[in-house]
Amino acid sequence: MRYFFAIVTAILTIIIFIPEKVRGGNNTEIPKYLGSEACKACHQREYRSFTRYAKKSSSFESIQRVKKGLTEEEIKKCYFCHTTGYGKPSGFVSLEETPHLKNAGCEVCHGPGELHVRTQRAQDIKMNLTMKDCEECHISERVKAFRYKPMIHGGAH
Numbered sequence: 001m002r003y004f005f006a007i008v009t010a011i012l013t014i015i016i017f018i019p020e021k022v023r024g025g026n027n028t029e030i031p032k033y034l035g036s037e038a039c040k041a042c043h044q045r046e047y048r049s050f051t052r053y054a055k056k057s058s059s060f061e062s063i064q065r066v067k068k069g070l071t072e073e074e075i076k077k078c079y080f081c082h083t084t085g086y087g088k089p090s091g092f093v094s095l096e097e098t099p100h101l102k103n104a105g106c107e108v109c110h111g112p113g114e115l116h117v118r119t120q121r122a123q124d125i126k127m128n129l130t131m132k133d134c135e136e137c138h139i140s141e142r143v144k145a146f147r148y149k150p151m152i153h154g155g156a157h
């Protein structure tokens with residue numbers, strides 16, 4: 001019987017402590033979205049050409065421009081593609097609460113940047129992108145509708 005309890009205790013210990021270890025404690029939760037402005041200081045070249053040439057950098061305006069006649073619910077559907085991280089933890093919520101994420105910024109491609117900004121390490125930011133990463137928003141109906149084929153180096157910097 002004692003043996004049995006020892007085993008149960010051991011198993012419980014594993015269940016309770018291992019996930020904590022794998023997660024590395026509470027400090028390494030999913031990194032947060034910071035917005036493109038947070039990348040500017042260290043990546044001026046990318047920031048400049050992105051804000052000048054990529055339509056993503058003003059994608060919230062596109063909604064504003066055509067939203068007349070749309071319901072609040074319909075407009076929210078636009079946010080998934082036209083803002084940064086809508087519906088995801090720490091992503092865009094509303095113009096009032098998260099103005100820094102209103103456009104589709106650097107992080108829609110490179111992922112949430114909080115950890116990378118802190119460590120400045122290459123491995124803490126997403127770099128090797130594939131078409132799958134684009135297709136989250138450049139879905140086929142839309143691509144067809146606009147007769148547009150995204151290329152991996154387009155729309156960035």
Ligand code: HEC
Nearest residue numbers: 034038039042106107110113116117120121122125126127
């Ligand atoms: C405090 C400075 C700093 C900030 C802020 C910063 N970065 Fe970086 N970033 C770096 C440095 C330094 C490197 C080069 C790391 C290396 O090569 O080891 C880098 C590299 C990168 C790379 C290339 C990674 C690779 O695999 O080669 C990407 C992509 C990147 N940053 C994106 C971002 C994005 C997006 C943001 C904003 C959310 C951002 N960075 C903010 C310093 C910064």
Ligand code: HEC
Nearest residue numbers: 053054055056059062081082108134137150151152154155
């Ligand atoms: C979070 C959604 C999202 C993701 C992910 C995304 N895009 Fe976009 N992209 C947009 C939106 C929205 C626009 C249109 C912005 C507007 O006109 O308001 C756009 C526009 C573009 C354009 C049009 C030209 C320009 O200068 O902006 C190109 C090219 C493009 N994206 C390429 C890509 C590529 C390549 C990837 C993957 C590496 C990608 N996008 C990933 C949302 C996204």
Ligand code: HEC
Nearest residue numbers: 062063066074075077078080081137138139142143146148
């Ligand atoms: C599934 C992702 C997605 C959703 C949802 C979405 N868009 Fe877009 N939108 C895009 C992409 C990608 C582009 C880039 C156009 C392209 O494919 O060439 C774009 C482009 C645009 C443009 C610019 C067209 C131009 O000619 O410059 C406007 C305006 C726009 N969207 C408005 C909206 C509105 C309003 C909503 C919500 C009712 C919405 N979008 C929902 C992905 C999306």
Ligand code: HEC
Nearest residue numbers: 036039043046047050056105106109129152153154155156
């Ligand atoms: C549409 C997707 C997309 C967006 C938005 C985007 N990038 Fe990138 N970025 C890429 C791709 C793809 C590469 C890899 C290019 C390559 O392989 O040469 C890249 C590469 C980089 C690199 C490494 C450059 C190098 O020469 O090593 C940095 C730094 C970077 N991006 C920063 C940013 C910053 C900062 C922003 C916002 C101002 C941003 N990116 C927005 C797709 C994007």
